[in-house]
Amino acid sequence: MTYRVHVRVMPRSGLLDPQGQAVEHALTALGFEEAGSVRIGRAIELDVAAGSRDEAEARARQMCDKLLANPVTEDYLLNIEED
């Protein structure tokens, strides 16, 4: 079985996110004054071959903990779909 794993990596809340701040300023300058608390992370998609959804999630978590996210500065969210 192949699962499509969507990983969303975000800078940990409380840590300064200068990219998010700069984009927020730009949005304000464009007149979108209602925009606030902009944060910028990254999205990663990958296929994972696994016997079950739980197994795919467990493996994807290991990938995040070891490489895809930095545990010091980032949090991640997983979304798993059957292909």
Add this chain to the structure above:
Amino acid sequence: MTRVAVVRFPGSNCDFDTLRAVERSGAEGYFVWHREVSLQNADIVILPGGFSYGDYLRSGAIARFSPVMQAVKQHAAAGGPVLGICNGFQILCEAHLLPGALMRNAALTFVSKPVDVTVERIDTVFTADYEPGARLRMPVAHGEGRFVAPPDTLRMLEDEGRVVLRYVPATERSPYQPNPNGSAHHIAGISNAEGTVVGIMPHPERAADRALGLTGGAAFFTSLIHWHQEHSHVGVSSG
């Protein structure tokens, strides 16, 4: 003679400057490609600056998995000295040889200029030739040099005296070039508890030759030779 391995990753760009600074100090320097599994009996290892793997994913994140890093970890675990400069510091953090992480500069811009730092710890392999509290001017050149760590880690680094270099805080009308990136506690470099593994953002290899205008970094390279002369009878093993 002190054998110093300068590790080259795809994207390293301070490798030749670092090798030259090593050789000028009187040590025997040589390159080790990141695909190698042996450090060729290195006494000391330096991870130079650059943009290993194009900084893909995060600075240093991919280089950490290069084959040579197994040997670097074994070398460090056996008490062998390792210096990470700039991207090398980022790699040491990603490899968990040093705590914390280096994030995008607070002002978002790539910063390339001389900055002033204070040498805060001199009982390391790489700073023993400095006077305590010495103030040096060395270039930085990085987009991701803002040191961050959880509060308890920062406290531990301070309590254990593991901050090796600190930027001069930005104060009005100061004649100094201050913290360029928003680093926590103005940290420019840290070490492990033993003082054998050191990571710094400034580039001592670019401040080690009178012809380059700055010489304050040269003592990083003479320090390592003096350390080796004192410890060579111990025979630190390396992979």
